[in-house]
Amino acid sequence: MSDAVAIGDGIFQITVPMSHNPLGSTLVYAMESPNGVVLVDSGWDGDEGWEGLTDGLESMGHSISDVEGVVLTHFHPDHTGLCGRVREASGAWIAMHEDDHEMFRLMTSGHTPEWLDEQIENIRRAGASESDCDAYRAASVLKPPARPESAPDRTLSGGQVIALTGGRTLRVVFTPGHTPGHACFHLEDADVMFTGDHVLQKTTPHVGNFIFPLEERDSLAEFLDSLTRVQSMGVTRGLGAHGLPITDLPGRAKELVEHHEERLDHLYEAFGDDEITVWQVAERMKWYRGWDAFAPLMRGMAVSEAAAHLRHLVTRGQVIQVPGSDPARFARV
Numbered sequence: 426m427s428d429a430v431a432i433g434d435g436i437f438q439i440t441v442p443m444s445h446n447p448l449g450s451t452l453v454y455a456m457e458s459p460n461g462v463v464l465v466d467s468g469w470d471g472d473e474g475w476e477g478l479t480d481g482l483e484s485m486g487h488s489i490s491d492v493e494g495v496v497l498t499h500f501h502p503d504h505t506g507l508c509g510r511v512r513e514a515s516g517a518w519i520a521m522h523e524d525d526h527e528m529f530r531l532m533t534s535g536h537t538p539e540w541l542d543e544q545i546e547n548i549r550r551a552g553a554s555e556s557d558c559d560a561y562r563a564a565s566v567l568k569p570p571a572r573p574e575s576a577p578d579r580t581l582s583g584g585q586v587i588a589l590t591g592g593r594t595l596r597v598v599f600t601p602g603h604t605p606g607h608a609c610f611h612l613e614d615a616d617v618m619f620t621g622d623h624v625l626q627k628t629t630p631h632v633g634n635f636i637f638p639l640e641e642r643d644s645l646a647e648f649l650d651s652l653t654r655v656q657s658m659g660v661t662r663g664l665g666a667h668g669l670p671i672t673d674l675p676g677r678a679k680e681l682v683e684h685h686e687e688r689l690d691h692l693y694e695a696f697g698d699d700e701i702t703v704w705q706v707a708e709r710m711k712w713y714r715g716w717d718a719f720a721p722l723m724r725g726m727a728v729s730e731a732a733a734h735l736r737h738l739v740t741r742g743q744v745i746q747v748p749g750s751d752p753a754r755f756a757r758v
């Protein structure tokens with residue numbers, strides 16, 4: 426039995442395990458609300474996660490049926506997975522920012538053979554070789570649609586307020602970047618913000634563009650803007666969904682901005698005088714481990730991260746797409 430940890434200001438932290446994932450767990454936060462308990466995120470769908478969540482609530486003196494609502498920071502499955510089961514057991518409402526609703530629908534609609542063909546065509550447009558495409562296909566797993574009952578039934582937007590017990594409030598802070606509709610939640614009377622995957626104590630959140638060669642959306646620009654917004658709010662403490670509490674939230678947000686500025690500079694240098702595809706951009710970027718060590722699906726994630734940085738260099742006018750190139754190539758201006 427894993428107990429919820431009372432971390433002050435009426436906040437309980439529940440560790441919801443996902444042992445298959447290198448992150449190990451999702452941290453769910455619970456607070457008393459007028460009709461029971463409100464949760465921030467729900468954790469990965471699975472029996473070990475369900476046990477972690479229900480045990481945690483019981484150690485607070487509540488049962489799963491007391492959950493009044495779940496506010497979701499974003500659509501990723503380690504945050505939304507258990508929502509359906511929570512709703513079944515409690516009738517809770519589920520709220521998420523409007524800009525992640527469509528992503529949630531896509532994520533839960535299953536991986537069909539047609540879906541896989543589209544993925545392969547997509548990485549081909551990025552400049553993947555035949556053998557890269559074959560390796561990606563071999564590593565991919567098809568899966569049926571997820572439970573539809575986990576879909577959010579409430580829509581959040583920036584500035585909106587969620588009522589907690591005793592007149593306390595959680596305010597929605599719109600922080601797109603990690604996903605199009607990522608939101609943080611500011612517990613206004615306690616100088617603390619629930620940061621989801623937007624700001625993490627140790628990990629650098631993934632920021633990607635997933636449609637190649639370049640998306641309209643500049644997700645890195647959104648992410649950097651959102652970090653600046655969080656920094657300027659002057660909230661001291663951050664509680665992320667993974668890792669330790671953040672004791673200096675503005676400082677950590679600034680560090681993440683600097684990290685991406687460095688990567689952008691490094692990428693610009695790595696171009697030299699060459700014309701290169703998105704795939705080659707990824708090969709030339711600096712990673713924690715060498716490009717050769719990435720498994721095929723990890724390469725897909727790395728290419729999306731590279732594309733987001735490339736997209737931002739185009740926004741900044743430092744790089745252009747070479748006219749008429751197929752697959753698209755890019756060069757310094």
Ligand SMILES: [Zn+2]
Pocket residue numbers: 499501603622
């Ligand atoms: Zn995430």
Ligand SMILES: [Zn+2]
Pocket residue numbers: 501503504622666667
């Ligand atoms: Zn996460």
